[in-house]
Amino acid sequence: MDTIILLTITGVGLGSIYFLVASGLSLIYGLMHVLNFAHGVFLSFGGYIGYEVARIIGIETWTGFVTACIAGALAGGAFALLTELLLIRRLYNRHIEQVLITVGLALAAVALFGGIWGHDSIPLFGPEWLRGTTGMLGVDVPNKNFIMILGAALVLIGLQLFLHKTRYGMIIRAGVENRSMVTALGIDVRKSFALVFTIGGIVAGFGGVMASYYFNYISPSLGQSLLIFAFIVTVIGGLGSIGGAAVASVLVAILQQFANYYVFGTGDVVVVVLLAVVLLVKPTGLLGKKA
Amino acid sequence: MSEIILKVENLQASVSGQQVVEDVSFEVPAVGITALLGRNGVGKSSTIKGILGLYQRQGNIIFDGQPIQGLLTHQIVQLGIGYVPEDREIFSKLSVEENLRIAERDKNPNRRYVAELFPDIEARKAQTGGSLSGGQQQMVSLARALINSNKLLLVDEPTKGLAPKIVTEVAVALEEASKTVPMLLVEQNLEVVRRLAEDVIVLDAGKVVYTGKAKTLLADEALTQRLLGVHSEGA
Ligand SMILES: Nc1ncnc2c1ncn2[C@@H]1O[C@H](COP(=O)(O)OP(=O)(O)OP(=O)(O)O)[C@@H](O)[C@H]1O
Ligand SMILES: [Mg+2]
Numbered sequence: 001m002d003t004i005i006l007l008t009i010t011g012v013g014l015g016s017i018y019f020l021v022a023s024g025l026s027l028i029y030g031l032m033h034v035l036n037f038a039h040g041v042f043l044s045f046g047g048y049i050g051y052e053v054a055r056i057i058g059i060e061t062w063t064g065f066v067t068a069c070i071a072g073a074l075a076g077g078a079f080a081l082l083t084e085l086l087l088i089r090r091l092y093n094r095h096i097e098q099v100l101i102t103v104g105l106a107l108a109a110v111a112l113f114g115g116i117w118g119h120d121s122i123p124l125f126g127p128e129w130l131r132g133t134t135g136m137l138g139v140d141v142p143n144k145n146f147i148m149i150l151g152a153a154l155v156l157i158g159l160q161l162f163l164h165k166t167r168y169g170m171i172i173r174a175g176v177e178n179r180s181m182v183t184a185l186g187i188d189v190r191k192s193f194a195l196v197f198t199i200g201g202i203v204a205g206f207g208g209v210m211a212s213y214y215f216n217y218i219s220p221s222l223g224q225s226l227l228i229f230a231f232i233v234t235v236i237g238g239l240g241s242i243g244g245a246a247v248a249s250v251l252v253a254i255l256q257q258f259a260n261y262y263v264f265g266t267g268d269v270v271v272v273v274l275l276a277v278v279l280l281v282k283p284t285g286l287l288g289k290k291a
Numbered sequence: 292m293s294e295i296i297l298k299v300e301n302l303q304a305s306v307s308g309q310q311v312v313e314d315v316s317f318e319v320p321a322v323g324i325t326a327l328l329g330r331n332g333v334g335k336s337s338t339i340k341g342i343l344g345l346y347q348r349q350g351n352i353i354f355d356g357q358p359i360q361g362l363l364t365h366q367i368v369q370l371g372i373g374y375v376p377e378d379r380e381i382f383s384k385l386s387v388e389e390n391l392r393i394a395e396r397d398k399n400p401n402r403r404y405v406a407e408l409f410p411d412i413e414a415r416k417a418q419t420g421g422s423l424s425g426g427q428q429q430m431v432s433l434a435r436a437l438i439n440s441n442k443l444l445l446v447d448e449p450t451k452g453l454a455p456k457i458v459t460e461v462a463v464a465l466e467e468a469s470k471t472v473p474m475l476l477v478e479q480n481l482e483v484v485r486r487l488a489e490d491v492i493v494l495d496a497g498k499v500v501y502t503g504k505a506k507t508l509l510a511d512e513a514l515t516q517r518l519l520g521v522h523s524e525g526a
Contacts, residue, residue, distance in 0.1 A: 189365070241316075
């Protein structure tokens with residue numbers, strides 16, 4: 001029983017990180033039909049910038065951690081905005097080329113980060129409490145899980161408020177459903193492309209800092225390795241659905257934890273099987289729009 | 292009286308590399324309803340989408356004295372065009388209220404007017420678009436076009452698939468709207484055409500094959516049969 005509780009809570013913690021990558025990915029695909037293979041780069045970049053900032057302020061202090069989160073978010077957002085304006089926008093409506101350019105950018109950026117910060121992982125340890133555990137329901141839960149869950153929950157709430165309470169959010173939801181009709185109402189939907197990219201980048205950059213404190217390292221390919229799971233989460237949750245991404249993130253991560261523990265470390269395999277099942281039974285994803 | 296709001300010259304339109312409008316030229320007067328007719332698949336909807344830039348197109352399109360063939364869809368619409376697409380295309384996950392709000396372009400949208408025209412919609416503002424009946428969705432689609440003060444409406448088969456009672460309601464709304472804004476109306480229901488349209492344009496295989504007065508066409512049983520493949524009798 002203890003194990004089940006522990007695996008569940010750590011699963012939600014890991015799922016929180018998946019969500020920080022998948023939510024932006026899902027919004028970008030939903031609105032722009034761009035599979036953004038560079039999304040992990042926003043995360044790594046945010047992680048590195050957060051690391052640099054935290055080093056100055058104090059990696060093991062809470063102020064350092066919080067400042068790193070803010071700096072990472074801003075860095076991720078800026079990187080993403082530039083990506084949209086300089087690369088994606090020029091290839092408007094040419095989806096194959098857009099995908100290729102994000103792949104190219106991802107490869108180049110990973111190499112660039114390796115050049116700047118080294119190809120090896122940099123170990124990173126946060127505030128004392130973050131490294132400790134808390135007794136809960138009879139098990140010792142690593143504290144970092146609570147922070148991950150809190151961070152993801154704040155992002156989820158923030159995204160939903162934005163999507164449902166602002167005009168841009170409404171335009172994005174409408175655009176995910178039927179983009180050409182949005183333009184036929186006289187709205188320049190391309191303006192919201194840059195916005196969606198920026199939001200995705202902010203969330204991913206924040207996720208980069210969170211992930212580096214969760215895994216206790218930062219590396220050039222950290223983002224890209226998380227991206228694979230984020231893609232799976234996005235497809236399972238339904239492309240373009242934030243709620244779906246949240247549910248699927250937690251589902252995938254919990255499943256992974258359980259399979260790793262009980263079925264000889266087969267977590268990744270089980271996730272792929274889940275993906276296959278969802279694609280066969282409900283190809284639009286759990287909460288996805290109808291095809 | 293003979294003022295022209297929209298002039299289409301040698302319009303060609305294509306979608307996914309396939310040409311769907313061959314060569315279409317016509318004019319839409321600045322008052323009243325002009326019907327765009329033709330059998331299924333002749334390119335009526337594609338003509339409208341070509342005008343709006345939703346499909347790739349070539350040719351000259353003059354709207355309100357200004358060439359618009361080089362503009363993007365949202366820019367064209369902002370000049371004062373309301374569009375009611377063939378399959379309503381309301382946003383199913385947005386509420387009715389949001390469906391209306393997203394369409395508002397004017398500083399002072401015609402909220403009151405729309406509410407009076409479609410009281411049923413007014414009462415269902417909190418419902419999602421997807422939960423409405425087909426007729427109610429059509430009302431929302433029309434309301435989206437009527438909520439702004441437009442210079443032209445492009446209305447594509449607004450009575451398609453609706454019960455006779457709803458068809459009448461839609462026709463009444465269109466008639467009311469046409470008092471203030473000219474309209475290019477695609478319509479299969481000849482009774483509705485007879486009631487609303489002054490002029491008609493008939494397409495066949497991506498080209499204009501007839502232009503004239505609605506009355507004249509519909510009075511000519513043989514011509515109607517030949518051009519539209521249906522009887523005008525009893526319509
Ligand atoms: N998106 C599209 N992709 C492929 N072909 C299309 C597309 N839109 C239209 N077409 C083709 O273009 C031709 C004209 O279609 P369009 O919808 O304009 O006809 P229509 O006159 O509006 O017909 P209906 O009365 O059935 O609505 C048809 O042969 C149709 O199959
Ligand atoms: Mg049509």
